[in-house]
Amino acid sequence: MTIEKNRPATVRTQGMPPLEPITGGPRTAVSAAVAKRLFHAAVSRLAITVVEEPTGRRLGQGGPVMRLHRPDEFYARLGRAGLIGFGEAYLTGAWDAEDLAGFLTVPAARMATLVPQPLQRLRALVTPRLPSHHRSTEDNSQANISHHYDLSNDLFRLFLDETLSYSSALFDTSLQSAPAGPGSVAEHLVATTPEPVDHDDPRRHGPDLAAAQGRKIERMLDQAGVTEGTRVLEIGTGWGELAIRAASRGARVHTITLSVEQLELAEERIAAAGFADRVEVELMDYRALAATGRTYDAVLSVEMIEAVGHEFWGTYFRTIDQVLAPGGKVSIQAITMPHDRMLATRDSHTWINKYIFPGGFLPSVEVIDQITRGQTTLRLVDQLEMGSHYAETLRRWDRRFLGQRESVLALGFDDMFMRVWHFYLAYSQAGFASGYINVSQLTFTREDR
Template identity: 85%
Template sequence: MTLEKNPTPQQSQGVPELEPVRRGPRTAVSAAVARRLFHAAVNRLAVTVHEGPSGSRGGRTLGQGGPSMTLHRPEEFYARLGRDGLIGFGESYMTGAWEADDLAGFLTVPAARMATLIPEPLQRLRAFVTPRLPGHHRSTEANSQANISHHYDLSNDLFQLFLDETLSYSSALFDTSQVPVGAGPGSVGDHLVATPPEPADDPDPRLHGPDLAEAQGRKIERLLDEAGVTDGTSVLEIGTGWGELAIRAARRGARVRSITLSVEQLELAEQRIAAAGFADRCDVELMDYRALGADGRTYDAVLSVEMIEAVGAEFWGTYFRTIDQVLAPGGRVAIQAITMPHDRMLATRDGETWINKYIFPGGFLPSVEVIDQITRDETGLRLTGQLEMGSHYAETLRRWDRRFLAQRDAVLALGFDDVFLRVWHFYLAYSQAGFASGYINVSQLTFTREDQ
């Protein structure tokens, strides 16, 4: 699919307003610095960057060879990069100032070297130049529903265009071996790594093969196993999604309470649960996790799939203390969490990113180490198992992106525009690159009580 290369920088449905390039001495100086840093970084990478106006014969080629990027409007690119860093990098893609035939492939190369691309003396200035997370994006009780709604209430029809039939919007677990690894930084308890899956495509890019739905089911069933969900188990799910985990838990004979802050997800989840015949076993409520515990109810199993990313660093302790409070004696906790290395988490904490601004307001990724530390310091929970599966998320995202691009006309028919298409293609490819490079990871984490 070819996306429009120069969409007008204006308000787009589902996308915050994109500012035009600012002019003046500060922009000129920051653009010149960005150009030098970008050239120095690219020339150390296995990529190819074509710099020059579209169709120009006087451009230059940078890099050591590899996935290619074309700067159609270099002046705009360096102005945005200089003024707004990685946010500007993403915004210049949104306007079509640059293009890449294999966007995820190109982004994977710098993602693997992210911590060393900028000289260390300049990295120390990060806190002074990186935008801070806006106050209205902090994941407080007052802000959280708006943050969630920004993404998850865009349109159920939109998500159905690129997700598989289970409507699972989280990493799948493909049928591969799981290899135990030795103890080391970031590994706690029984530590397994899922070997990478083989990439596979359905002949029709608008479709997903049955193996993706099977892999999503495998992910959920493993979490239910880890949490000990069987006939008669009382289950709490924090973050409903579109109801697939609740359906599968109810199918085992469990009684499920699921909470969400997405109005659209709640509506469709209830419909799917009822259609599956489990309306009498599942209750879905619009509720912030911080309101749990007020009624004194406890649960044998607490599950949460890729919800901790929206909690915000300042509320991680609240999140785990709440889980500890509502977990019944002898209960188990299983969560799926996107994580980043501890040193990168510390270096980027409290800053705003392109993903925050355009996709997930208030989101921030924890490290496995900080999860272990918080649960040890503030709760009776203990991390007893970990399955890393980052390569499986890279493959999941590759398939979502492929299908999303193939559904261009259907996305436009929902009222979205070319700016939105570019934003979401960049988001999916950027995320795929993060997992493919190992810059970010995803794990299933199991917790039990200290005295069990």
């Protein structure tokens, strides 16, 4: 499905649905009481401190501090909507934490065992399901993408570095070999943890962030064998940095996106770099690629598979397989989660889905390997794991986002939007810092028929 440029995008000024009020009644009272008991049991096993106001009661084993300003509301929201309610209680100010990412990292590391095993079997009965209009079908996908990426180019400029790369950077650290394990399928490389760098002005990034984003892209281009004359397909344009760097190597690039705002700025940046004649940017769903009849020597995609939806992972990789020329290579940067957690949470509706990425869901490396082996001629031949680098990338984004508060408000966003995005960035940082989620560069070659 090729989409006309003038097709209206769904632009949401605040990028979030309204918060539902807490209602009383027996059901709320019972669910809040159960949530309180489960929360206290979980906290008692964690290296955190929870302070209940106004009594000053302290829970936990000591560590990063969470303050419950309105405990009754917190337990009611937690009981009614689980982790979505946990996040919503932060949005309303029912609880807070000075070091939000540091606090969230502790429970994130134990996420799979915080709820007792017998109760986890009831998950399907109490966990909200993904709404049908969030499924990443051809009809829904542009609205899902637009919800986030068409908020405002100026907003993203406030906290990203000058490359406008909205994905994990790869800092200048050593690479170590690691055996197969959770989140991997064979011996692979792991980028060692980068040193955090702070500066006096939180509105500025360290000079190495842009370099680290460039390093990430250049490695992917190397893995895909992009050189002079290479025909490159990029699925998910972003703001054009990968396309610019591929064109600077002499490649000819076809890059597709579903974001109207990203397309317009990417075209401006590509033209300014002098590569308008080498790069074609198109508003297109990846599923429309097969019908074009075009083939490519290299296919690259940076953190786009997360928006595909588990129902369509096979379609995604079969499409890549179909458009890849003989001898071609594929390089994908993917956010992943452990296979068992992926199976347990499939079809769940999460706080991130509701407020940030409608329809998003993370694959495991194992399921990517299963799908490509079972449904395509693609074969996973290289993995670079770099989750700690995403934690540092997010830490810098969050610090700069908070430091740009007045500029964010000047764009027409409000204080609630600030809390939503601070929670999103800190929540994501905690996921990578704890190892609950990960990110890898995955390289595929093709077994030609």
